[in-house]
Amino acid sequence: MELGRKIAEALEAATFERVAGVGLANAEANHPRIARSVLELAETPLGAGDAAIVVGAGPSLYRRRSLERLRDAGFAGTIVAADGALGACLRAGVVPHVVVSVDPHPERIVRWFGDPTLTGPRGDDYFRRQEMDPTHHGDELAANRALVELVNAYGPKIKVATATSAAPAVVERCEQAGMDLYWWNPMYDDYDAPGSLSRRLWEMNGLPCLNGGGNVGTAAWVLTHAVLGKPRIGLIGIDLGYAPGTPYEKTQYYPELVELLGDRHREAFIHTVHPVTRETWFSDPAYHWFRDVFLEMARGADCQTVNCTEGGLLFGPGVTTATLDSFLADAAGGTTRHG
Amino acid sequence: MPEFLKGNYKVDVKIEDKADAADSTDEFEKRALSRLGGSICFVSKKSLIWQGDGEKDQAKADGAGTKDR
Numbered sequence: 001m002e003l004g005r006k007i008a009e010a011l012e013a014a015t016f017e018r019v020a021g022v023g024l025a026n027a028e029a030n031h032p033r034i035a036r037s038v039l040e041l042a043e044t045p046l047g048a049g050d051a052a053i054v055v056g057a058g059p060s061l062y063r064r065r066s067l068e069r070l071r072d073a074g075f076a077g078t079i080v081a082a083d084g085a086l087g088a089c090l091r092a093g094v095v096p097h098v099v100v101s102v103d104p105h106p107e108r109i110v111r112w113f114g115d116p117t118l119t120g121p122r123g124d125d126y127f128r129r130q131e132m133d134p135t136h137h138g139d140e141l142a143a144n145r146a147l148v149e150l151v152n153a154y155g156p157k158i159k160v161a162t163a164t165s166a167a168p169a170v171v172e173r174c175e176q177a178g179m180d181l182y183w184w185n186p187m188y189d190d191y192d193a194p195g196s197l198s199r200r201l202w203e204m205n206g207l208p209c210l211n212g213g214g215n216v217g218t219a220a221w222v223l224t225h226a227v228l229g230k231p232r233i234g235l236i237g238i239d240l241g242y243a244p245g246t247p248y249e250k251t252q253y254y255p256e257l258v259e260l261l262g263d264r265h266r267e268a269f270i271h272t273v274h275p276v277t278r279e280t281w282f283s284d285p286a287y288h289w290f291r292d293v294f295l296e297m298a299r300g301a302d303c304q305t306v307n308c309t310e311g312g313l314l315f316g317p318g319v320t321t322a323t324l325d326s327f328l329a330d331a332a333g334g335t336t337r338h339g
Numbered sequence: 340m341p342e343f344l345k346g347n348y349k350v351d352v353k354i355e356d357k358a359d360a361a362d363s364t365d366e367f368e369k370r371a372l373s374r375l376g377g378s379i380c381f382v383s384k385k386s387l388i389w390q391g392d393g394e395k396d397q398a399k400a401d402g403a404g405t406k407d408r
Contacts, residue, residue, distance in 0.1 A: 007375065011376050011377065012383065014373045014375060014376040015373075015376030015378075016376075017372070018374065018376035019376070019380060039390075102378055102379045105378075186379045188380050190385060198382075202391055206391070208390045211381060211386065211387050212380060212381060213381050222387050226387040256371065284375075285375055
């Protein structure tokens with residue numbers, strides 16, 4: 001078995017190791033701020049109709065100008081964005097109804113909402129290196145200042161589906177920007193198992209547990225289907241892979257792969273040809289695991305999931321592929337034809 | 340090295356305790372792997388949403404994502 005796939009098989013347990021401790025600590029810290037359950041979102045007016053678009057922060061957003069096309073089409077349905085895509089949405093003139101945030105990292109995630117406390121470049125090169133939002137690659141401070149202003153301006157129109165694992169700094173920033181918070185618990189483990197952390201969390205705060213699928217984009221899809229009840233979901237920016245030509249050094253987990261594998265780190269990347277575009281995208285073990293998990297969840301879901309990214313690596317049983325334009329045309333016409 | 344294996348002589352080579360080395364390697368790999376993980380867990384073969392014991396029977400009947408709202 002390829003090295004990358006072998007590592008991917010270990011990531012369900014590895015993710016638990018990574019996030020459970022800090023996620024539970026954040027849940028305790030956030031407890032006094034919890035006022036609404038995410039279930040209330042289902043009763044809240046969002047977009048019209050049955051169709052929804054879930055926006056991830058993958059490179060296809062820029063390559064395919066997905067957000068500009070979404071804006072120009074005047075899509076009337078519900079728009080749910082991963083936190084990492086919020087800046088791209090607002091810069092493109094798309095105000096999502098709901099933003100989803102889950103990552104417990106104490107410092108990084110607040111930047112997706114514009115960090116008013118940022119006065120100089122941090123030692124952490126994450127935002128200069130990551131492929132998700134190239135706006136941060138150049139002048140980090142200017143990009144952050146612009147985002148602070150955008151989020152301050154549109155925050156009161158945006159609802160945040162906040163996991164209890166979210167860093168308190170993110171919660172504070174969202175409240176400061178006038179965003180309404182709707183809370184949920186990440187599902188950490190089997191709630192039927194003895195000593196389950198998920199069950200302990202539910203007993204503590206009474207909030208529903210969502211099976212997050214490894215990353216915030218997948219969690220946004222879960223929420224759109226399982227909480228909002230949308231039966232037709234189009235995906236943009238959920239590539240779960242790296243675009244052709246992306247240097248390995250610019251990938252999400254590059255430093256960690258080098259630390260783990262040394263000179264063999266290149267063997268961890270998995271290259272795949274997209275069946276429609278014929279482009280060769282690639283994944284690292286994490287993205288490969290995210291893809292497998294998404295397909296497993298989508299196969300069993302009682303909804304239509306349409307990949308409108310026009311690229312990426314998310315294809316297989318349970319997910320149909322269509323252009324964004326055809327999905328939007330179908331949504332506007334109220335038809336159900338896809339693929 | 341366990342005390343009961345020590346003799347009244349000295350050897351020129353340094354003997355590494357393989358059990359300790361293996362533990363150390365495992366721990367390094369575990370820590371390194373955890374840094375490769377995602378930002379939220381995935382629990383295989385469970386429903387997409389769990390709302391507590393009131394839904395226990397329904398959630399149990401569902402596979403991952405099967406009409407699990």
